[in-house]
Amino acid sequence: MDDTMLTELSAKASAVATMAADTEAAFDEQGDAEIEVLRKVLERVRPSLKAIVGKVTLSKRVANLTRNGDIPPDSFVNYDRRAVRILGSGPNRECERDTRGPYSGEALYLREDGEFVEFSYGGEWSNWQSESSRWEAEVRQLSLRDVVDEYELEEVVAGIVEKLDKQLKGKAPERAKAARERAEKLRALAALL
Numbered sequence: 001m002d003d004t005m006l007t008e009l010s011a012k013a014s015a016v017a018t019m020a021a022d023t024e025a026a027f028d029e030q031g032d033a034e035i036e037v038l039r040k041v042l043e044r045v046r047p048s049l050k051a052i053v054g055k056v057t058l059s060k061r062v063a064n065l066t067r068n069g070d071i072p073p074d075s076f077v078n079y080d081r082r083a084v085r086i087l088g089s090g091p092n093r094e095c096e097r098d099t100r101g102p103y104s105g106e107a108l109y110l111r112e113d114g115e116f117v118e119f120s121y122g123g124e125w126s127n128w129q130s131e132s133s134r135w136e137a138e139v140r141q142l143s144l145r146d147v148v149d150e151y152e153l154e155e156v157v158a159g160i161v162e163k164l165d166k167q168l169k170g171k172a173p174e175r176a177k178a179a180r181e182r183a184e185k186l187r188a189l190a191a192l193l
Contacts, residue, residue, distance in 0.1 A: 034148040041157055042114045045164070051172065052163045053082040053112045056119075059136035079139065083109040083117065086159035087151060091121035091135040100126045103135040108142075108151060110160065116142040118150075 056079040090105015103123035110116055123135025147156060 031145065031148050034153045035144045038144050038148060038153060038156065041160065045160055046114050048164060048167070049084075049110070049112050049114065052167050053084045053110075055079075056081075056083050056085075056109060057137075058119075058139070059134070061132055061134040077136075079137075081111045081113070081117075083111040084163050086110050086116075086163070087155055088119075090119065091123060091137070093125055099128055100124065100131075103133075108147070108156070108159070116144075116147050118142055 057076050058079045059077040061075045086108045088105065088107030090107050091103035092105045093103060094101050101124070103121055103125055105121040107119045107121075108116060109119060118140045119137040120140070121135055121137050123133070125133040125135075142150070
């Protein structure tokens with residue numbers, strides 16, 4: 001090994017280190033810009049979140065027929081906050097054609113307060129008589145940095161837009177009209193009493 005090889009190695013190692021630091025800085029800048037976009041999206045959408053969020057089931061147990069033929073009630077546990085699923089799915093059954101299998105899946109939710117949470121689903125399902133099926137979700141709160149690091153910004157924004165579109169195309173105006181009509185009738189009834 002000669003001095004030129006060591007000099008070349010040193011120069012190349014220094015160049016690669018500089019390039020790596022520059023690349024890392026560029027990705028940090030990109031992440032910061034994505035966070036700023038996501039923050040602005042949340043500012044715009046926050047007033048409408050109340051209309052698109054709902055109850056989210058945190059766990060579910062489905063009991064099949066008991067030995068005497070009774071059907072016990074299913075049990076649910078709801079998440080303590082209202083939220084809307086933005087991305088992902090779950091709990092999903094794996095191996096649909098089998099008689100037993102696992103539930104799995106992940107989903108990104110946006111809560112009514114504008115915070116993101118991720119649900120990771122797990123559990124077991126069964127089609128066997130007298131066997132129950134159950135799944136539950138572990139919930140992890142995400143910072144905006146977590147969201148942009150773990151999800152594609154465009155997909156997150158598209159998921160939010162999709163939920164807003166669904167709300168605009170829904171029956172909310174019809175339900176509001178019916179509620180106003182019922183309120184008017186109730187006020188008239190109250191005046192008669």
